[in-house]
Amino acid sequence: MEYVSPEGLRLDGRRPMEMRQIRAEIGAVSRADGSAIFEMGNTKVVAAVYGPREVQNRSQQMSDQALIRCEYSMANFSTGDRKRKPKGDRRSTEISLVIRQTMEACIMTHLMPRSQIDIYVQVLQADGGTRSACINAATLALADAGIPMRDLVTSCSAGYLNSIPLLDLNYVEDSAGGPDVTVGILPKLDKVTLLQMDSKLPIDILENVVQLATEGCKAVANYIREILLENTKQLEYRRGV
């Protein structure tokens, strides 16, 4: 099947180096300490952060740092066919672990000992790149909750189909059987915190694809900074500063 036409257009009309449209909104869930909605094309994700608060399971309490917990779940109607088991399945557990470890790397946990920070991510619509959208949403939600972080964490995926590196795969391109590389970076510090890849890829091509995904991450980081700046201005107006 042809994923990139001879004119250089993908199935949804994008160019190979073009990302899907991003949209983010802070403060969607009023009950949460911090929350955000993040959309990448048709993939729509809600993240809510509760914390720092008292550790619910005393045995897990750490005296020198905060405990980070993360849960990823997909709504029953998020995928094409209705999902029977949205939570306990292996994929969700794995992604929960990945998001937790990614965010743990950038949250300054030593500033909040004996406390717990819960990050919950709910996928409302899944069209490829849910992992990346979740990490981006979690970053915004943590910033909204005022939790101290070393840097933002942004993530983007890239693949390699028809011998062309493609940025930000959607569901159809992802299920094509080609490699799917997900990269998560700390943009200001220019460090890679998450790097995952499926399927096979020649090593000399890997560098190109990872570079492409990193560019995508930086674009997301710019957008997130704009959103946070706008949000801060709004807060200033409301405080009457």
Added chain:
Amino acid sequence: MSFKSGQFEAIRKKKQIPECGFKPTPKKTRLKIRSGAVASANGSALVKIGSTTMLSAIKMEVMTPSLESPDEGCLAIDFHMPPICSPIVRPGRPAEAAPVLSKQLSDTISSSGIIDLKELSLVTGKAAWMAYLDVYCLDADGALFDAALLSAVAALSHLQIPAVSMNDDGKIVLMSDDDGQKQAQEPVNKEKRNLTLRSIPFSLTCILHKNYILVDPTAEEESVMETVVTIALDTSGQLVSLYKPGGPVLAFTPSIQDCVALTRQRVKELKGILEEANSTMQVE
């Protein structure tokens, strides 16, 4: 009890509840319905009442009808409270309110007779539609049942049954737009159609406290007071369900009648807003 009365007094002063006991009914700006929020579902709606947010979506699958009712489809309703909605919901331990609300919602919708299950039939005895209605609470700020029922009803009115036909193996397949083999396939459901809704139920939750009735409580108010009454009426004014699950305050007939009168006002308001949401969706 005295500790709770003190808290109630504090809330009363903060919210400026007049002495007569009725909190002013919420203004229309606080209530929003958006149909078609989930593009991948056959019918969906996002409802916000104050801060309480509910997202419901309907997915249709084909199934074989049961032997007792071969010409009827099925509607399965499920209510979920994911951990994002409230600080008291923990992962791994579903909220206490979730299965209760799930059953309440299921019962109210089936007893209101809003849809005729016969409309969900395809081929008598062989194939019928199974509609899965999932309601997700995204923000739990009190009066969850009202928002859940409204979003379920809005999703049902937005639902479009896909066009299908039966192929040679006797299986039902979705009709695609560029179907060149139309002659070989027998269309069972010619084009996308909406369900006809008969009587639509709307509800209102109130809190009874001494001689006050607090309408449409927030989570803060619900946590302080324990006696909750939920009344569901349909558009023709008939009582669909009345739910008062215990609580320290006893409900005398006048209070229940007052609640029903308040619900009647609310039904008019909600009906108008739902119709508006449906018409804006059709224009698009």
